[in-house]
Amino acid sequence: MTKSELIEKLSEEHELLTKKEAEAVINVIFDGIGSALAQGDRVEIRGFGSFSVRERSAREARNPKSGEVVEIASRKTPFFKTGKELRERVDSL
Amino acid sequence: MTKADLIENVYLTTGFSKKESAEIVEMVFDLMKSTLEDGEKIKIAGFGNFVVKEKASRRGRNPQTGGEIEISARKILTFKPSQVLKAAINQAS
Numbered sequence: 001m002t003k004s005e006l007i008e009k010l011s012e013e014h015e016l017l018t019k020k021e022a023e024a025v026i027n028v029i030f031d032g033i034g035s036a037l038a039q040g041d042r043v044e045i046r047g048f049g050s051f052s053v054r055e056r057s058a059r060e061a062r063n064p065k066s067g068e069v070v071e072i073a074s075r076k077t078p079f080f081k082t083g084k085e086l087r088e089r090v091d092s093l
Numbered sequence: 094m095t096k097a098d099l100i101e102n103v104y105l106t107t108g109f110s111k112k113e114s115a116e117i118v119e120m121v122f123d124l125m126k127s128t129l130e131d132g133e134k135i136k137i138a139g140f141g142n143f144v145v146k147e148k149a150s151r152r153g154r155n156p157q158t159g160g161e162i163e164i165s166a167r168k169i170l171t172f173k174p175s176q177v178l179k180a181a182i183n184q185a186s
Contacts, residue, residue, distance in 0.1 A: 036094040043094040045118030089130040
């Protein structure tokens with residue numbers, strides 16, 4: 001399912017929502033989660049899961065082509081932990 | 094950030110009432126949960142992909158007793174963040 005299919009489904013399922021409004025809602029939700037994470041905030045959606053930011057420490061790696069050792073700086077990465085309800089539902093069928 | 098904050102964001106940007114906004118946000122996550130429960134992946138451009146993966150059964154160890162145990166085959170949900178989301182999180186600092 002893509003984002004546009006999710007928008008379509010949401011506007012079909014909810015009698016009040018036009019497709020335009022469904023699109024606005026989906027954008028508000030994912031933009032909201034994204035900017036909270038960008039500020040280092042944790043986002044918890046009960047029954048679905050939680051998003052947080054994890055630090056990856058700096059490390060040395062090799063350029064596979066030249067064999068040269070390169071320093072990779074520490075960086076942050078988004079992390080998702082599946083909530084209990086969803087974890088059980090995904091494994092149920 | 095919690096679901097209540099997402100509902101507030103939807104309320105402030107769409108003109109729906111708080112009650113309607115709550116129903117709509119609830120519906121978005123319900124749709125996503127039932128899609129993932131069916132084993133279908135969800136791709137949100139600019140955010141990331143939610144993918145259900147099959148894990149084969151394997152032998153593990155109880156870390157407390159050291160005894161060997163069989164970990165059954167299962168389905169798990171993984172989230173792969175998009176480049177856009179990763180970049181946003183690293184830019185903010």
